Amino acid sequence: MFIDKIPADLETKSDDTGIEEVKGALAGLTDDVKARLDAMEAQIARPNLNKGSKDETTDEQKAFAEYLHRGDAAPEVKTLTVSSDPGAGYLAPVEMNAEFIRNLVEFSPIRQYASVRTTSAPAVRYPKRNSITNSQWEGELEESQASEPTFGQLEIPVHKLTTFVDISEELLADSGGSAEQEVRLALAEDFGQKEAIGFVSGSGVKQPEGFMSNADIAATVNGHATNLSADKLIDLLYSLPASYRNASGAAWAMNGTTLAAVRKLKDGQNNFLWQPSYQAGQPETLLGKPVVEMVDMPDIADGAFPVIYGDWSSYRILDRLNLSVLVDPYTQKRNGVVRIHGTRRVGGRILQAARFRKLKTATS
Template sequence: MDLKKMLEMRAQKLAALKALIEKAKAEERAMNQDEITSFEALETEIRELDKTIAALEKTRELTESEPQVPVEEEKRSVEERDYEAFDALIRSEETRAGELTKGENGAVIPTTIANKIIEKVVEICPIFQDSDRYNVKGTLSIPYYDESTSDITMEYADEFTDGESKTGKFKSINLTGFLGRAISDVSISLINDSSFDVVGFVVRRMAGSIARFIEKELLKGTPNKIDGLSKGVQELKTAGANFTADEIIDLQELIPDAYQANAYFIMSRKTRTAVRKLKDGQGNYLLNKDANSRWGYTLFGHDVYTSENMDDVKAGATVMYYGDYTGLATKISENINIKVLTEVKARQHAVEVLGFVELDAKVQNAQKIAKLVIKG
């Protein structure tokens, strides 16, 4: 029953009742028997509607005063339920796994668990975390303004003289999607240990595997696949077979001051070791330990991140990146697809967890990032 509809019906009945009285008054007579019968019927219907309306209003009051489950508490209960179901799936406890047991040899895990994996990837992969991320499916076209073609200029002008219009061009980069796969095996002996946090283990293992793949692709790219930083950034080549302190300064100066605030260096551990040995004219080391920095070291006032995916010093190698990595656009599908396969590795006494992620990355602002390349 709808309260609004009940009120409309009451108004109609009341109007019909008043019309009977007004008609008799206008004709200056008493109501006849048919009019009296209609009046009494309408009066009865109105009183019944009043009771119904009162009951509906009371119900609404009681409903509004009903305690509401906080959004955070409701979200947490969903995550806990999914966590328990996924744990049961890995342990092959089908009754407790519930709806997750789909198919004979695998099941797609809940979105909340997949999101935890992605959150962990973001946490342990700084360049992915700091890039301009888009969580969408399909092809994404990102427009950008290219001032290198011709910039808008302002100049003095005299009356009655024409000026020449100058403007840059709008260009765009297209991010599609390339499928990557991560595989993690979980020992059944560990699974059988009831005290072992098997879900946490899987989340960490899968996140670590996906993060390593993503970081490699963002830093190095793969021909005809993900470009990452391999194309489109500013480049400085060394004069010799190694880099110098002056060349690191030159690299840093390629980035406009407007983008320096959030810029940092990326290099391998061996390259960082080489940088640690560089000194200025007064014999002071250039690389400084800094407890307040993101990763413990600063170079010319900016943080230094080391990655196993960066090349060491050798001919033709990109040994260092510097910049604000929002200049890199990354696209990852909203749904990471993770499956648990219980039979594939059964003979090896293991359960296989298989993950697929769709990713693409391209430089969207070359002014923000530069790389140092050893002379080849």
């Protein structure tokens, strides 16, 4: 202890001598205490890298000591990472982009070429003349013969296409309106695709009658089950009356697979029957007539009808109700759900089958 520095025989000495010795001892004691305090302060300020028990040394101290000794070669480096949500991953949230990734929804562009009308009735009937009068050559003073044309009617009923979508109130609120917008877009694409399929191949029962389902349309036999014949396409085109063949709305229709096969066809002089469009906004042509690609047309197969040509103004589309989207926040309120209804009322049918002709890929 520090008392050991005081002389033991201090009391036996004279006053002056004792006082001087005490002062000297105290001065030495003060210097010793000061040196020890400095050493303790330096020890406290210095990082405790190696002293203490294993339990007293933290993981951070061990890692820092390893780094000082070994640099980048330290065997264990712990850090905050984005890949770990508790380990600071929450500090780097994923960005939600406003751009949606959507699958392509394809449908035949029949509305662009057909005649479209609106109606306020559940069906429309068109008067139809089935035949003309029967005049005869007669001589002088011969009595003329009476004849009568026959009439009928053609009806196009309007059919309903409908569905609904349930969305939670939380999703509608948290999405800032984007969820409802996407549902409306999905409904529009779905209804457009479904009605286009109906216009092409619909049965006419609870849906439009497709032009490919009309049994009155005549067909030209290709002569082969899979290989298209250039000569038969020419026969098909010129089997129609000139007024129908050269109508402003007349065009070929086929899907992309069939169009690829048609583009390879050549005439006797090795010239392609298909001609590209050399002017913006003008369609491609086959035998000088426009070509419309319709994805819903059938592929080339034995007994199929992959190609049709005709005056598309003769296909009538009736719109009773445009796409109606009704947001219902009440009926499913107890479940926290908003129900979005989509409804479309439309009809379609060929008015004159004689304006069209199909190609049948078969031998007979």
